[in-house]
Amino acid sequence: MKLVASFDYDSKTDSLYIYRKNENVKFSINIQGDFIIDINGKRKAVGLEVLNASKNLLPKSFLKEIKKADIRTVIRDGFFGVKFRLMGVGPSVYNYNLSVPMKASAPKLL
Numbered sequence: 001m002k003l004v005a006s007f008d009y010d011s012k013t014d015s016l017y018i019y020r021k022n023e024n025v026k027f028s029i030n031i032q033g034d035f036i037i038d039i040n041g042k043r044k045a046v047g048l049e050v051l052n053a054s055k056n057l058l059p060k061s062f063l064k065e066i067k068k069a070d071i072r073t074v075i076r077d078g079f080f081g082v083k084f085r086l087m088g089v090g091p092s093v094y095n096y097n098l099s100v101p102m103k104a105s106a107p108k109l110l
Contacts, residue, residue, distance in 0.1 A: 007069040007086075014054050018069045018084055019047035031100055037082055045073040045082045048098075058086070058094065065089050078102055 007018045023046035025038040034056050038047030048071055054060045065088045074081040074097070081099030088094075 005070045005084075007066060009053065009063045009066060011060055011064060014052055014060065016050040016053040016057065016063060016066075017047065018050075018071045018086075020071065023047070029100070031098065035098055037098070043073075045071060047071070048082055048084055057096070062088055062092070074099065 004020075005018050006021050007016065009016045019038065023038075023040050025047060026041045027039050029037045029039065031037065034051040036049040036051075037045050038049075040046045050056055053063055057063070066086050067089065068087040070085045072083045074083050078101055079099040080102050081097060084096050084098075086094045086096075
């Protein structure tokens with residue numbers, strides 16, 4: 001996975017936002033209160049906000065040192081998800097997957 005997304009980490013609010021530039025957000029999905037996925041008009045994940053990032057992901061010291069990031073849409077076996085990657089100083093690379101089931105009664109995401 002090539003690391004091409006932009007990102008912002010705010011240590012005061014402990015929030016991390018990973019996003020693709022020049023993408024319009026059509027709607028957002030809130031998952032478990034601390035994860036907000038932004039979806040564009042093509043039904044692709046173009047942003048992810050992580051609240052309480054040091055509690056949910058990594059210590060603040062690492063989050064402050066992120067150098068690269070990426071975000072991808074994953075659809076598989078009735079689940080819609082986001083795969084994201086963070087790269088820090090040196091060889092540190094962290095991969096995460098976040099997914100939610102797509103209900104038969106819910107509007108199709110893709």
